Amino acid sequence: MLKVRFAPSPTGSLHLGSARAALFNFLFAKNKGGKFVLRVEDSDRQRSNKELTAEILEDLCWLGLQWDEGPYFQSERIDLYKKYAENLLNEKKAYLEGEAIIFKVHPQKIKINDLIYGEIEFDTNVIKDQVLMKSDGSPTYNFACVVDDYEMGITHIIRGDDHISNTPKQIMFYQAFGWQIPKFAHIPLIMEAGGGRLSKRYGATAVGEYRQRGYLPEALINYLALLSWAPAGNREIVSLSEMLSKFSLSRINKTKAIFNIDKLNWLNTQYIKESKTEKIARLCVSFLQKDELISDSYDFSHLEKVIDLFKGRLKYLSQISEIAAYFFLPAKIEYSEEAKQKIKKLDKRIWDELIKQWENLDDFSTENIERVCREIIAERGIKGAEIIHPLREALTNMAVGPGLFELISVLGKEKAVERLKCITL
C-alpha cells in the first residue's frame, strides 16, 4: 500500500511552502491510489500550540487537501519514541549522556536515490553523533520522524529539499533498526524575489492570509502547483482534479522557484471570473460585513447584480469593499476634491434634467438610462464624456469603474435619484 504523509509542525501558521509540500503529497497519493496521512509534529511542547494546530487543519481542508488517516500527534506518542530509543541503547547502538540518549554514528557512505534529485552520496564522517531523546524526555525531530514513518507504514517521503541533509541521518536510524528505507522525493523550496526563502518580511507567507484576502483555494492550489511543476502542453489553468490525473514526480523541477504575487493574482482573477456569480456573491458577504457596508440582513439578489458588475475586475475578493462601496453607502456621500471639481463642470440644469427624466422612467434599465443620457447629449450638443464623467463621480465618487449605465441601473432608481439630489460641494 502506497502511503505518504504531511507532517506540519504547529510552531507557526501553515506556510505556502508547506502547503505545496502537502499538495504534492496529496497529488502523488491520489494519483497512485495510495493513502495520505496527516501527522502533527508537536514534540516541542514549548513552541507548539493548539490554536495553531486547529488553524493548520482548517487551512488544509480549505485548500481541499483532505487526509485519509490521522491526524496523529507526536506529543501523544512520546512513550513510543522512548521505547525505541531504549532498544538502541540496549543494543549498544546508542549511549547515555546525562538524561539524553545519543546515537553513535559510524563512518560509512550513504547513497540515496532521490525520486527528484537522483543519486546523492553522503559521507557520515561529517555527521556528529545524533541525539535521539533529549534530556527533557522529548524526542528529536529526526528520530521521531523515522519512528513514526516506520510505524505508520510510510512508503514515500515527499518533503522540502531543506531536508536533504537530514536524510542520511534518518537512514542511519532505519539501518540500526533493520527497517526498510522508504523512497525519498525532495521538492525545491519556494524563494523570495530578493533571494532567500520565502519569509514574512516581504509579504504574506501564510495560507490563512491569502484566505483572508479573498483568494480562492483553487487559485492558490493552482499557483502553488505551477511552482516547480508543469503539466504537459503549455497549460496554466489546471484544476485539482486535472492535476490528480496528470501528476507525476518526474515532472517536478530541481530548481528553486521564486514566489510571484502577480501571477497568483492573475490566476485568482481567472478563477473568480469563471465562478458562478452566486458563489462569489456569497463569499463577498463576509468582506462587506467586516467593512460594515452591509449588515446581517441584506438583499442577496441585489448583491449578485453588484457582483456581476465586478466579477472580472477583482484580483481578490476583499477588494470588493473598496471598489464597490458606493452601492452600499447611504445616498449622501462625501466627495473627494477631484470628484467635486468634475461634478462642478456640469451645468446645474443638466443635473435637474437627469433627475426628472430618471424619475419618469418606469423601467430603470441600462438601455433606458443610456437612451435618456444620449438624448440630453444630443439636445445640448455636448460630448458624451462631458456628462458621463461628472455623472460617474457624482454617483460613485470614483473616476473608474464598470460601465456607467449598467452601474446606474444596478444602483437603482431610488438611490441614483436621491444621490444626485444630495450633491453638496
Add this chain to the structure above:
RNA sequence: GGCCCCAUCGUCUAGUGGCCUAGGACAUUAGCUUCUCAGGCUAAAGGCCGGGGUUCGACUCCCCGUGGGGCUACCA
C-alpha cells in the same frame, strides 16, 4: 569553513543530442475596442551564467569556474 544541491526571457516554465531561427504564461511596452479604469484582441521587446571538452551536431552529456540555495541544534 565543511558537506550537499541547483543554474533557459525580470518571474513561472516547455525542452531528455538534430523538430530551436529556443515555445507558452505572468509582468512590461505599443495599437485597437470603450464614457473611464479593468478586461478582451493584436503586436513588440526580452533568455539557454562563463570557459573548456565529447560529438558530424549541443539548451540538452562530461569537467572546471562563477553565482544562488540548503544543512552543519538536546528547532522542526
